[in-house]
Every structure is written in structure tokens, then in C-alpha cells.
Amino acid sequence: MRICVFCGSSTGRGQEYLDAARALGQVISGRGAELVYGGAAVGLMGAVADASLDAGGRVIGVIPRQLVEREIAHPRLTTLHVVGDMHERKAMMAANADAFIAMPGGAGTLEELFEIWTWGQLGLHAKPIGLLNVKGYFDPLRTMIEHMTGEGFLQDRHREALLVDSDPRRLLERFDDYRAPGPKWAPQESAKAADLFGLTER
Template sequence: MNDKVSAVAVFCGSSSGTQAIYDEKARETGRLLAERGIRLVYGGGRVGLMGAVADAALAAGGEVVGVMPEALVEREIAHKSLSHLHVVGSMHERKALMAELSDAFVALPGGAGTLEELFEQWTWAQLGVHAKPCGLLNVAGYFDPLLAMAQHMSGEGFMRREYLDMLVVAQTPAEILHGFAHYVAPAKKWREVPAP
């Protein structure tokens, strides 16, 4: 049982997408995190779903921490009203700091960057680098093709079933948080082998 989720990293698009429900669920996520006293950690942007989740959390009185590379801050993409904005030198530093500041990770709809951020944390969890839960907020079936691909990878022997099952997949933010609260990390993929 994981009852120590006090900060959640949200990975999501810097675009709002084509369906209004994406924005609605981003706002619902931000609002729920704030209502539950869970700090939102995210990429620091003011645009797209990133801006929506941050705005909703702030409006509900939540703590919102952004992490953004200096180059993006200079392009005026940074949110100006956050509880705290960490400005870092690179995307690598951004991801490392977000991981350090968070107890769990969830991806909302987004593009390649969103997937890359989630995949890194999911991989690190498989390798035992951390034991933090990773989830997908599967809004309107957005991640169905990705989940089908993950099933295919498992079926073809490239991913253990336990690593497929470790992803918390839900359609509402409340279900994601419930899954995080009950998450149990699987055994590490690579165990230490005693020296001969």
C-alpha cells in the first residue's frame, strides 16, 4: 500500500488537442490534486493541457511546482503564477528534477514528449531505480493504441506481464489516485548476482 503520495508529476501536452474532454480532464486532475493536498509537479508551461492542469490546481488553492529548461522560459512559455518554478539547463535536468520531486507519475493526453517522459519513469520502475507508481489517464480511449502495443510487446516476449500490469490505467483522476494509493512495486528486473 502506497500512502505516501504527496506529490504527483503530471506529463501532458502543450497543446489542448482536438476534443474538449482533454482539457476538462486536465482541469479535473489539477483540481483533485489540490483538494487532496497533493502537490502538482509538471513541466511549468502556461499553454495547452499543461496550463489547464496548473490553472485548475492553483484556482483550488493547490501547490504547483513547475520545472522548465531556460530556453523555454525565454520563449515566454513559462507559467507566471506558480508556487515555484525551477529553471534548469536542459530537458534531461528537467526530467531528473521532476522525478526527484515526485512520488508518482501520470500521463494525460499529449505527444512524443509526454510519452518519452512517462516511458522513462516506467522503465526506471521496471529496473528498480525507483518504486513509484506510473499511470495513464486514458481520456476518451486516447491511450488505447499504446496499451495495445504494450500488450503486443508482452505477448512477443519483450516485456514481462508484471511490468505491463504495473501501469495504473484509469479514465478518471480519482481512479488514478486510488490506484496509486494501492500500488505495490514488482520485484526488480535485474537482481544482483553474487560474485563467483
Template structure:
């Protein structure tokens, strides 16, 4: 099994986001779950990868050519795929994994999350998606998602495609028993 993790090229304020990234990397490696991620050695991306590698895990990075120097492509991974652009990056990461987890991050993290969530709604993939809600980071997003449901732009069963927990282990446990929904957007 491999899980794709979306996270930041920055570490955020304080130490809690870096600590969460390291804990998730160690957890995945400790359970024999491969990590697929954005391929950089900076920010929480680098912390996540380094922790998984230090714990003996498989780590596969996918990075666009343009970001090799900006995000500083990680040179010590199990595999590093250098691709043409962000579209190819997301498609390759989705191809290589069995589920998705988003740590706190910026616009890129949200863009990746929303794309795979949309793909799940459309039936393009049947893979679990989770958010690690470190210190309530995703609480405003969760409130907005509820607003989308109450305003009739998102069905409750599509909201429920997102697992949310403060503990990465709980998400990984939920992924192990997860069954795909039979309800796509057009059903």
C-alpha cells in the same frame, strides 16, 4: 504527497483533453496532493496548473531554459525551477514527486512516460505510474504494450506497472494503496 503529471503544450482536438486536465488539477488540490509538472502556461500543462492553483493547490513547475519563451514559463506557480535541459527537467520532476500520471499528450509526454516506466523496471525508482485514458486515447498504446508482452520483449509484471483508468480519481486512489513490485528487470 506530490504527483508529477506529464501532459501537452497543446490542448488537442475538442474540449475533452482540456477538461480532463482541469479535473485532474482540481482533484489533486482538493485532496491536498501537490502537483509537479513541466512548468508551462500553455496547452493542457497550463490548464492543469491553473486549475490546481485556483483550487488552492501547491504547484511546482520544472522547465528548461530554452522552453521558457517557447512554452511560456508559468509565472504564478508555488515554485518554478528553471533547469538547463530536458534531462535535468525529468530528473528534477522525478526527485520532487511520489508518483507519475500521464494525461494525453504528444511525443514529449510519451518520452517522459517511457523514461519513468523504464526506471521503474530497472528499480531506479519505486513510484506508481498511471495513464488517464481520456476517450480511449491510450488504447492503441495499450494494444502495442500487449504486443510487446506477446512477442517476449516485455514481461507481464512490467506491463502491470502502468495503472490505466478513465477516471483520475481511480488512479489517485490506487496510488494511495500501491505497493512497489519486488521484481525488477533482472530478477
């Protein structure tokens, strides 16, 4: 199994974020899974990759050419793909992952999360998505998601499909029993769109 992790290229304020990133990397490798992430050696991105590698795991990084120096491409990865732009980065990470976890991060992390969550709602994939809610970081977002649902812009089943937990081991265990909620589109339309986006199940 390959787990794609979205997280910050900064470490945030407080040791808890770094500790959580390291714990997640260890848990992923401890389960015999591979880590797929954005390829950087800095911030939470570097921490989760280092922990996974140090635990004997395989790590696949995907980084745009223009960010190789800015985010400092990780030199120890099992595989590092240098791609043309952010769109190609996200598409390659999605196509090479069986599940997704978002850790604390900034606008880029939220963009990655919302895009992959939206693709799931549209039936472009049926892979589990979770939030590792360190220090209650995602609590304000969860409040907004409840508001979206209450106002009729998000279905209950798609809200519930976004798994939330503060413990990385428990979150991955919940992935084992994940059942996709079903798409907003008709099945044949979803299959065509998934193939178009390169998200056909591996």
C-alpha cells in the same frame, strides 16, 4: 504527496482533454497533494496547473531555459525551477515526485512516460505510474504494450504496474494501494543505480 503530471503543451482536439486536465488538477489539490509538472502556461500543462492553483494547491514547475519563452513559463506557480536542459528537467521532476500520471500529449509526453516507466522496471524507483486515458487516447498504446508482452519483450508484472483509468479520482485512489512489481535487476544493483540517477526515495 507530490504527483508529477506529463501532458501536452497543446490542448488537442476536443474539449474533453481540457476538461480532464482541469479535473485532474482539482483532484490533486483536493487530496492535499502537490502538483509537479513541466512549468508551462499553455496547453494541457497550463490547464492542469491553473486548476490546481485555483483549488488552493501548491504547484512546482520545472522548465528548461530554452523553453521559457516558447512554452511560456507559468507566472503563478508556487515554485518555478528554470534548468539547463531537458535531461535536467526530467531528472528534477522525477526526484521531486512520489507518483506519475501521463495525460494525452505528443512525443515529449511519451518520452517522459517511457523513461520513468523504464526506470521503474529497472528498480531505480518504486513509485506508481498511471495513464489518464481520456477519450481512449492511450488505447492504441495499450494494444502495443500487449503486443510487447506477447512477444516476450515485456514482463506481465511490469505491464500490470502501469495503471490505466479514465477517471482522475479513481486513478489516484488506485495509487494508494500500489505495490511495486520488483526490479529486473538485483536489489543492490538497483539501489546503486537509483542513487546514481538521483532517484533515491525521499
